[in-house]
Amino acid sequence: MTTATKVKVITKAKFNPIFKPVNEWRGRYRILKGSAGSGKSVNVAQDYIAKLSDPAYEGANLLVVRKVEETNRDSTFAELQAAIYRMFGNHAPKIWKITLNPLSLECKTTGNKIIFRGVKDQRQREKVKSITFKKGKLTWIWIEEATELEAEDVDILDDRLRGDLSDLNPNLYYQITMTFNPVSATHWIKARYFDRSDPEVLTHHSTYKDNRFIDPGYYRRMERRKIEDPEGYRVYGLGEWGELGGLILTNFEVHDFPTGKEYFDSVYYGQDFGFNHANAILGIGFKDGEIYIRSELYVFEKDTEEIIALARKANIDPRVEMFCDSAEPDRIRTWQKAGFRAYPVKKEQGSVKAQIDFLKGRKIHIHPSCVNTLKEIQQWKWKKDPTTGLYIDEPVEFMDDAMAALRYSVERIRRGSAIEILK
Ligand SMILES: Nc1ncnc2c1ncn2[C@@H]1O[C@H](COP(=O)(O)OP(=O)(O)O)[C@@H](O)[C@H]1O
Ligand SMILES: [Mg+2]
Incomplete structure (x- = not known):
């Protein structure tokens, strides 16, 4: 020594x-x-x-x-x-x-x-x-x-x-x-x-x-989870042993793959808007019917202009269709004005369940750089009926922003030309 x-x-x-x-x-x-x-x-x-x-x-x-x-x-x-x-x-x-x-x-x-x-x-x-x-x-x-x-x-x-x-x-x-x-x-x-x-x-x-x-933002999100999702809060907020079960997606694998769009049959983006929640943009690709999550942009407490600047920096391709949360038409218009092909995804009775069924039906590959997507997918669960203790067909609405972006990103393939594009 x-x-x-x-x-x-x-x-x-x-x-x-x-x-x-x-x-x-x-x-x-x-x-x-x-x-x-x-x-x-x-x-x-x-x-x-x-x-x-x-x-x-x-x-x-x-x-x-x-x-x-x-x-x-x-x-x-x-x-x-x-x-x-x-x-x-x-x-x-x-x-x-x-x-x-x-x-x-x-x-x-x-x-x-x-x-x-x-x-x-x-x-x-x-x-x-x-x-x-x-x-x-x-x-x-x-x-x-x-x-x-x-x-x-x-x-x-x-x-x-x-x-x-x-x-x-x-x-x-x-x-x-x-x-x-x-x-x-x-x-x-x-x-x-x-x-x-x-x-x-x-x-x-x-x-x-x-x-x-x-x-402080993280602290506030956790405090909100305590109210909105008490069971998740026990595990993710208090770090207590929980229950594994009720996971929505288990058909995924994390591994390296080339992310360039030329490697895929088709590519899309999905975006879920958020400020206190994460604003998540996932870049996905389809190849031989399987889904590849190629990139993620995952930010908190940023306004639309700031996110657009980050998207440009992250080389998000404005020529690729981007399917977004329809609840915020103003934000979609801001993206369109900035030159992106941003479209709303219509919410209908049962559409969340149908999107999830679509996702469950094929293999999902996750690029290792998509760390937030991985965190979300590993804890995205069905809600439990408090009286019967049984899982119901509705996801827990917490830490599900990348999951929402993922649901939107597959809409073009799920609905084909039936998807209505509003300008
Ligand atoms: N010792 C430290 N010095 C500075 N920042 C810290 C420190 N410990 C934690 N942090 C901050 O808290 C965040 C969460 O900590 P992290 O170690 O990632 O938590 P965990 O691994 O328990 O989930 C970090 O991203 C960092 O911003
Ligand atoms: Mg850690």
């Missing part, structure tokens, strides 16, 4: 105090459950960047895992990169080497490294087994959205952390960190880590109320 080369951490980064025991834990497992927005991911990213930049931990290396390898780029990788910039400001590039292809982060002062993997299929699992580092050993694993993994996948990962570390550096230790929003109370993570006591395991709970840095 060298203490002479101490890195000067200028750090504007701040930590939420609720995670202090997590960041100090040296046992083998840190299991962080909590509501969306509680600060888990930011905390873990900052904690690892701080430790990996510290000469006291020379020889440590971090493997970051999500179910689908390709989803790391816009989540864990982005989070770790942001943590580097928060900590080191303008000095970041001098201290960390950031590589995009393949994704990796390497601390230039300690030689410690971060790499990214998935466990979605046999090929990705095999890649996990053959990891080596040019300096030190694999010591730490961060599994983000851990509920997406099978217990067996975690066993494979756990197996990677073995062998004596004391010759390398007496400060090193093996550790697996999991972060997730709880889903079903029958999930294996609950049984394995929460329902039995183990001195190697630290379980931790946090909610958006523990996050000092949460933006």
